[in-house]
Amino acid sequence: MRMRLALGTVLALSFIAAALPLHNAQAASVAAGKRVFRQRCAICHSDEKGENKIGPSLFGVVGRKAGTEAGYSYSAANEKSGLTWDEATLDRYLQNPRKVIPGTKMSFPGMPNATQRADVIAFLATLH
Numbered sequence: 194m195r196m197r198l199a200l201g202t203v204l205a206l207s208f209i210a211a212a213l214p215l216h217n218a219q220a221a222s223v224a225a226g227k228r229v230f231r232q233r234c235a236i237c238h239s240d241e242k243g244e245n246k247i248g249p250s251l252f253g254v255v256g257r258k259a260g261t262e263a264g265y266s267y268s269a270a271n272e273k274s275g276l277t278w279d280e281a282t283l284d285r286y287l288q289n290p291r292k293v294i295p296g297t298k299m300s301f302p303g304m305p306n307a308t309q310r311a312d313v314i315a316f317l318a319t320l321h
């Protein structure tokens with residue numbers, strides 16, 4: 194009887210564990226986005242306020258007009274793009290930067306994975 198209960202619990206837990214990743218994949222995850230940022234963006238961008246590296250600081254980027262981070266020397270293409278960075282423009286840009294801003298000096302090929310884009314944008318939105 195005891196054995197049975199234990200087995201039942203293990204089975205139930207493994208079902209829950211199997212269901213969790215599916216559930217997580219549906220909503221943008223700040224924690225996953227932070228990992229994407231560290232792996233794909235941090236080599237060129239800081240998430241600290243006012244810290245420009247190869248690329249401008251991404252602190253406060255969501256809601257910011259493109260090309261306006263103080264003290265950073267943008268390409269003319271970025272500066273004159275007329276874009277404001279919100280979820281939609283960031284999603285298009287991160288998929289294919291050179292298509293959205295032809296002539297950008299961001300040498301990043303783009304992220305085809307929509308979940309990764311949504312996650313990293315969710316993380317960027319926390320930087321305020």
Ligand code: HEC
Pocket residue numbers: 229230233234235236237238247248249251254257258259260261262266267268269270271272278283287296297298299300301304313
């Ligand atoms: C190889 C370096 C490099 C990598 C990697 C990189 N970027 Fe950039 N990024 C740049 C540079 C350089 C610019 C400035 C572009 C310009 O002036 O044309 C830029 C500009 C941007 C801008 C526009 C900022 C503004 O103030 O207008 C955003 C948003 C951005 N990057 C997001 C990201 C994200 C998110 C990632 C990771 C998924 C990433 N970048 C990866 C170098 C990089």
